[in-house]
Amino acid sequence: MTHNTPLSPRPHLPGVRRRVLTAAQLESHGVPAADLDAQCRPGGPWQQVLPGVILLHPGPPTSEERLHAALLYAAREPAPCVPAQPSPERPHRPAYPEAMITGLAALALHGFTSSPSLLALDRIDVLVPRDRRLRSTPAVRVVRTPAMPTPRQVTGLPVAPVPRALADAVRELADAEAVRRLLTEAVRFEYCEPAQVVRELDRAKLMSRPHVADAVDSLVAEGRAVAEHRLYEMVREFGLPDPVWNVDVRLPGGPHLGGLDAYWPEQAVALELDTRAPRQGEDALWSEYARKREHLERLGITVVHVTPTKLRDAMELQAAVVRTALMTSGDREPAAYVVVLPR
Structure with missing residues (x-):
């Protein structure tokens, strides 16, 4: 032809x-x-x-x-x-x-x-x-x-x-600002949680790239800000007593016990947000969380541990956990006196 x-x-x-x-x-x-x-x-x-x-x-x-x-x-x-129309013999493809x-x-x-x-x-x-x-x-x-x-x-x-x-x-992007904008938008507009993004970046062996690591630092900070906003919303929406926010606690004249995202002094109930990023070493950080929790609970302080995902997907349930801890505080032995300072 x-x-x-x-x-x-x-x-x-x-x-x-x-x-x-x-x-x-x-x-x-x-x-x-x-x-x-x-x-x-x-x-x-x-x-x-x-x-x-x-x-x-x-x-x-x-x-x-x-x-x-x-x-x-x-x-x-x-x-x-x-x-073709799906059927038991020929399911949808x-x-x-x-x-x-x-x-x-x-x-x-x-x-x-x-x-x-x-x-x-x-x-x-x-x-x-x-x-x-x-x-x-x-x-x-x-x-x-x-x-x-x-x-x-x-x-x-x-x-x-x-x-x-x-x-x-991100694998194809060398522009640090473009990478930062994408990661920040993913968390700010709640497309996903920071830990999910970092896990995929780590799996793709991208965390060794300096501009990606820098963007992840911004991502983790953005994720914490979003989680803190949800925490404020939970207290407000479900009528919980106002706590003192973002405080450090220590024994009088003694060692620093750690930072808390929310604390109800009268009931000795503490709340801590877990916003760890996988790249930071989950085992080491979790051990740090566990040591702090054990120390506070030995002093009679009840610690509620919350993740951003739980706050997003089951806020009412998390509010119920906090409310239960507050309501049952009278059934526990009085907690040790601690000094509460702004963080």
Whole structure:
């Protein structure tokens, strides 16, 4: 066939709504390879945007079409473009098996304002199992993992959870300010907890990069600020007595016992937020927490230990724990006298 050979009529594809399909899906609709080649030649009505992935119109793809094309390219045997009705014998099949959007594109889909828009991204990151034989292209970067996370469905697309998407985005960023903005937004707007992000960064072996370590320091500080705000909200919303906030306690003329986020002196009840970051050494820090708690409880002070996740997901339950500790204080032996100082 020469370029002067007239194009065959565009095939009619009943039931096909999406304008991005794989060559295999088109073949299942009766489009033979020769016709596909003819439709995709220069000046034709279709175009191959990725190996084996066809855009069913001329001109540049939309952001949505780029995302679907990236997933079709990366998926293991994508589902038929007209899915069969699920049944007990034939359960629903994911549209894009073993593939999900990650990195900056995933963050944009999650709603991050500090991530470039999809239109501004030259490349879409896709996450696939480590054993997949798949090459990156100028339009798609293939990211491999030994264990695929459970994807979130965003606008009908499988998208990596925020902590994983952040780690994949940070891996490609050398701009310290851009990294700091992404991590800060993740915590400030409660997309995830700091510990989840740090765990993914550590798993990706990114914590040795100075600009990432610096950004994590800001992340941990931001996470503490968010957790403290939730703590104030818990006391207010559930009608708990006002404690003294952010104090140090010590024995009269004796050693420093440690800092507390909230303390009810009359009931000798202390509350401590656990905002440890995994990179700081969980065993060592937990031992420090445990030693302080044991010392305070030997003095008759009840210590309530709360994590940011518990405050976010089960605030009412945490308020009930504190209220119970306050109400039962009269049943306990009087606590030792301690000096309470602003922290």
